[in-house]
Amino acid sequence: MSTPVPPQPPARPRLGVFKFASCDGCQLTLLDCEDELLGIAAELEIAHFLEASSEPAPGPYDLVLVEGSVSTPEHVERIRRIRADARHLVTIGACATAGGVQALRNYADVDGYLATVYARPEYIETLATSTPISAHVPVDFELRGCPIDRGQLVEVITAFLAGRKPAIPNHSVCFSCKRRGNVCVTVAHGTPCLGPVTHAGCGALCPTYGRGCYGCFGPAGTTNLPALVPLMQRDGMSEEDVGRYLHTFNVTAFTAVEEQELPGTTDGEGLG
């Protein structure tokens, strides 16, 4: 999340897209850029993108987009090899930036999970945790969202091509709601909403459709959970409900915020 993408990429830079534990939705977002796809392909050589092309070319790559979390011993090795081949590495989506929904295992008994899903757990190789890419290798930029937003993805690629920092604001969903002219669902209807603490990017979709934000873009740059949690409880959620709400698609990221802001309220046990 720290280093800006440096200037002056070469004439036709090489793009690599790689997948770890995930649903494919964030890399699919690239194929969902119907209006921009052929333009992107003209500016970038799509060297490695398994979901789209059957002729993957070896690195090095100028820009690597990584989807998915690290959840097997093989992943740990593979992300290091990919990083070594990548001039700039950008993670796309909640799995790659916060471990994803599968990080719910981090707070549970994975052997119990294995036994629930598989009759013969001994056949399955998995780590006890699902971790973001940045836990293993340096990352140049993290794009939030479950899934990422198409417009933000195009902005990241454009910024890379232009050699500038992506203009991705760090503020909360509340800002997007105001900009869209939405009536606040919490103030007007008492609907519990994570908008005040959630990173912008979706365009305030949930409030626009009359539901409370469920935090799929992870925590915003600044959050005030101690103020928000009592408000959600006032609107009818139990402490457990609030916990489950925060601990879903960006479980590790919101847990980190909680540990910072609400000391003693999270023991890391029994989530979900």
Add this chain to the structure above:
Amino acid sequence: MSDSTPRSQELRIPSLARVEGETALHLRIHDGTVIEARLKIYEPPRFFEAFLRGRAHTEPPDLTSRICGICPVAYQMSACRAIEDACGVVVDGQLAALRRLLYCGEWIESQTLHIHMLHAPDFLGEDDVIGLSRLHLEHVRRGLRLKQAGNAVVELLGGRAIHPVNVRLGGFHRAPTRAELRPLEERLRTALDDAWDTVRWVAGFEFPDAECDADLLALAETGTYAIESGVPTVLPYSATSPPYSFPLRDFTDHVAEEQVAHSTALHSRLDGRRHLTGSLARWAVSGRLLSPLALQAAREAGLGDPPSHAGAGRGGEVCRNPYRSILVRAVEVLYAVEEALRIIAEYERPARPYAEVPARAGTGHGATEAPRGLLYHRYTFDGGGRVTDACIVPPTAQNQGAIEEDLRRLVQAGLDRGEGSEAELTRLCERAVRNHDPCISCSAHFLELDIERIH
């Protein structure tokens, strides 16, 4: 990676491209005979069925949509149906129509993605859609436009194309007004022409001979081509066995999952036999319920007339050639565009966007036709509406056995023709897998072909 005997050989494909997910293949060849073809799906386990436990009854639609970014609506719809079944609620009228409209949007965009970006390059000797665009720009542009039309439907109704936010138990958080749906009409009318042109385009492809030796399983619905509901119906491969249906609540008695050592996806068998779900199965079971326009397109595409009565007798043509599944998909896209237009034309905004679905203890079953096949969900809830057990049977896990048998036959035929090189077998196997539009995140991302030739 090689056997020491002269007739032994192993071959690895480092990655299967243009599918959704990661998988590997192990072939055992003895003296020119394929003994076994095993598809090794090793998508890292993500434990959905485990972490759904303890969640509120309202949560599985949003949670399970994250199983797959390519068919999130299918997950949301199967989950809603299962939970509503457990709670004794039936969603009907305009809310049911809106659900079908949303699902039509996913059918249009997901099947168009597979047709143009993943499958067509195989028929035209290209590696990807970018290569395709150099030679066939018009077709690629049309595909992108068609896909965009599907995405526009999902985005308008669901908020976004991937993991839509507007779906909830009992219906939607917000139902659109008639005026809001109107802009879709113009786009869909263009899409209708694009869908026709797509059928004609794929009908011109060259289709190798092949037959999938498996029972066909799809949902059947009274009076309409089943998409978002229906009764599991089987067209057995054996010509002497009549078609039959079974109640959805008995699904796991008929479709039994078993774990095998080589795959993280569970294998399943239908009444002890190999089976296939997806476009070929839907055509066989419900084809006769397609619209006149779609049936005309199917005839033009060379699919003939579908079987006349899946529930009673035979007649008409069952298509068992997996290469030709692209034709059925193209016809289904045309149908979905027409359906979307019909639903919009008949739409009246409901008084409330959803029916209440109060929690209660019990078990519920839900199945819908994901673009790539039948997707079954079952949930059990305690008195507080918490999930105590979840069971999800995705289409690709069901199709795995049939895909393996396909691979075995195709590789054998390839070997018999003298196509034994690594490159030839790899190409053959990759095509064979892509024919089935596998959705491996629903269970993986790597095809590693590993051919072992033993003495």
